[in-house]
Amino acid sequence: MLQTIYRGLTEIGGPAIRLYLARRRSAGKEDPVRGAERLGIASVERPAGRLAWFHAASVGESMSVLVLINRLLDTHPNLTVLITTGTVTSAELMARRLPERAIHQYVPVDRMRYVRAFLDHWRPDLALWIESEIWPNMLSEIGRRGIPAALVNARMSAGSFRNWLRVPGFIRPLLSTFSLCLAQTEVEVDRLRRLGARDVRCVGNLKFSAEPLPADPAELAVLRGAFGDRPLWLMASSHPGEEDIAADVHAALRDRLPGLLTVIVPRHPQRGGEVSDMLARRGLPVARRSTGTLPGPGHEVYLADTVGELGLFFRLAEVVCVGGSLVPIGGHNPVEPAQLGCAVIHGPHMTNFSEVSAQLEAAGAAITVRDGAELVREVGGLLSDEPARTRLAEAASAVAERNRRVVDAVVEALAPALTAAGIQPCP
Known part of the structure; x- marks a missing residue:
C-alpha cells in the first residue's frame, strides 16, 4: 500500500520535482550542464560488455568505494564500472579520481519513468549500493528486473532504524532486493536483519581500506x-557554526x-564567501x-574553499578537528587524517562513524571534545606538547593500519554475486 502511494505521489509530482531541481540548480546544488541525468537521460553511451553499477549518495560514500572499484577493475579486465552520486561536489571529485573504465553519472530522481529510462540505458549486470541509500522506486524496479544487487558498507543509524520499524511492510520488500548486505558493525547487522534484510554479515568499515587522500606534490611544496614553521591546526570539512567555533579557538590561542x-576547509566550498565574511x-x-591567495605573515586564517584538496592539508596540519561533529551532522571520516599521521580531535556528534570513533577512542588515538571551550584546551595543549601530539598521531595511524584489509573481506564476500552477474575475473 505505502509503495503504491509513494509511486503515485512521485508520478504526479513531476512538475514539483522539476521546480525543485531548478531551485537547486540556481543555488549551485545541481549541475547546469548535466541536469538531464537527474531525469534518467544518460550523457554518454553504455560501453559493451559487463557493467557493475555502484550507487553512492555523496562525497564520503563515493570516496570510500574507490578502493573497491579499483580492485574490481584490476581483477576483471572486461568490466566497466558506473558510479552514480547525487551531489555536484562528489561529481567533481569523481572526475578527478575515477580510474579508466569507470564512468560517473548523476543518480536519477526516484520517479519511476526516470528510473526506467536510466535502467533501460545502462542495463547493469550488478548493482552495488553503498551505505544507507533507500530509494523505493529504484529498488523495486531493480528487483522486478532481476538485477543482482548487494548493499555494501551498510549503515543504519538508530534514528533511521526506529523510523523504518514503523513501516515494516514498506522496508522489508525493499531490503529483500539485496541478496547480500555487508554491514559495518554487528549493531547494523542486527538492525538490518530485524528490518528483513537477507544474508547480512559484518565485514568492517570499507573506509579503513581507502587509499590516503592524494595531494599534488607541487602544491604541497608551495x-x-x-x-x-608556524603552529598550525585544521578544521576539516566544517559546517555552519563550526567555522565560528574555529574562530573562537584561534582568538583564544x-x-x-x-x-x-x-x-578551515568548509565541507561545501560554495560557502567560502559567507565564511570569509564572518572571519572579517x-x-x-x-x-x-x-582566489589564489597564499597566507602571508599578516594572515591568521587560511580558508581552503576548494574541492578535493583535504589531502594537502592533512599532510600539513599537526592537529585536525573533524568537522560535522561539533554540530549535529553526524561527523565526517576520521580515518582520513588518521592515515596521514594527524593528531585527531572530534566533537560529540559522530553517529556516522560511531564504530570507527569508538575504536580510535579505545586505542587512545583520538580526543573527543564537547564544545568550543574544550576544543581550545585540546588544540592548545597538543600544539604546545610535541610528544603528546606524536603519541596521539601514531596511535591513530596504528588503528587505521590494523583495519586496512577490510576491502579483502568485501571482495571475498561479493565473489558469488559477481559470478551470478556473469562478471568473471581474469584467469
Missing part, C-alpha cells in the same frame, strides 16, 4: 613554503601561540585559496 595559523567581521585576517 604551501609548505607559505606556512613555514593567538597570544599563547605566536604566529598561529588556523586552516571578527577581525581575523583571512586568505582564501579559491
Whole structure:
C-alpha cells in the first residue's frame, strides 16, 4: 500500500520535482550542464560488455568505494564500472579520481519513468549500493528486473532504524532486493536483519581500506613554503557554526601561540564567501585559496574553499578537528587524517562513524571534545606538547593500519554475486 502511494505521489509530482531541481540548480546544488541525468537521460553511451553499477549518495560514500572499484577493475579486465552520486561536489571529485573504465553519472530522481529510462540505458549486470541509500522506486524496479544487487558498507543509524520499524511492510520488500548486505558493525547487522534484510554479515568499515587522500606534490611544496614553521591546526570539512567555533579557538590561542595559523576547509566550498565574511567581521585576517591567495605573515586564517584538496592539508596540519561533529551532522571520516599521521580531535556528534570513533577512542588515538571551550584546551595543549601530539598521531595511524584489509573481506564476500552477474575475473 505505502509503495503504491509513494509511486503515485512521485508520478504526479513531476512538475514539483522539476521546480525543485531548478531551485537547486540556481543555488549551485545541481549541475547546469548535466541536469538531464537527474531525469534518467544518460550523457554518454553504455560501453559493451559487463557493467557493475555502484550507487553512492555523496562525497564520503563515493570516496570510500574507490578502493573497491579499483580492485574490481584490476581483477576483471572486461568490466566497466558506473558510479552514480547525487551531489555536484562528489561529481567533481569523481572526475578527478575515477580510474579508466569507470564512468560517473548523476543518480536519477526516484520517479519511476526516470528510473526506467536510466535502467533501460545502462542495463547493469550488478548493482552495488553503498551505505544507507533507500530509494523505493529504484529498488523495486531493480528487483522486478532481476538485477543482482548487494548493499555494501551498510549503515543504519538508530534514528533511521526506529523510523523504518514503523513501516515494516514498506522496508522489508525493499531490503529483500539485496541478496547480500555487508554491514559495518554487528549493531547494523542486527538492525538490518530485524528490518528483513537477507544474508547480512559484518565485514568492517570499507573506509579503513581507502587509499590516503592524494595531494599534488607541487602544491604541497608551495604551501609548505607559505606556512613555514608556524603552529598550525585544521578544521576539516566544517559546517555552519563550526567555522565560528574555529574562530573562537584561534582568538583564544593567538597570544599563547605566536604566529598561529588556523586552516578551515568548509565541507561545501560554495560557502567560502559567507565564511570569509564572518572571519572579517571578527577581525581575523583571512586568505582564501579559491582566489589564489597564499597566507602571508599578516594572515591568521587560511580558508581552503576548494574541492578535493583535504589531502594537502592533512599532510600539513599537526592537529585536525573533524568537522560535522561539533554540530549535529553526524561527523565526517576520521580515518582520513588518521592515515596521514594527524593528531585527531572530534566533537560529540559522530553517529556516522560511531564504530570507527569508538575504536580510535579505545586505542587512545583520538580526543573527543564537547564544545568550543574544550576544543581550545585540546588544540592548545597538543600544539604546545610535541610528544603528546606524536603519541596521539601514531596511535591513530596504528588503528587505521590494523583495519586496512577490510576491502579483502568485501571482495571475498561479493565473489558469488559477481559470478551470478556473469562478471568473471581474469584467469
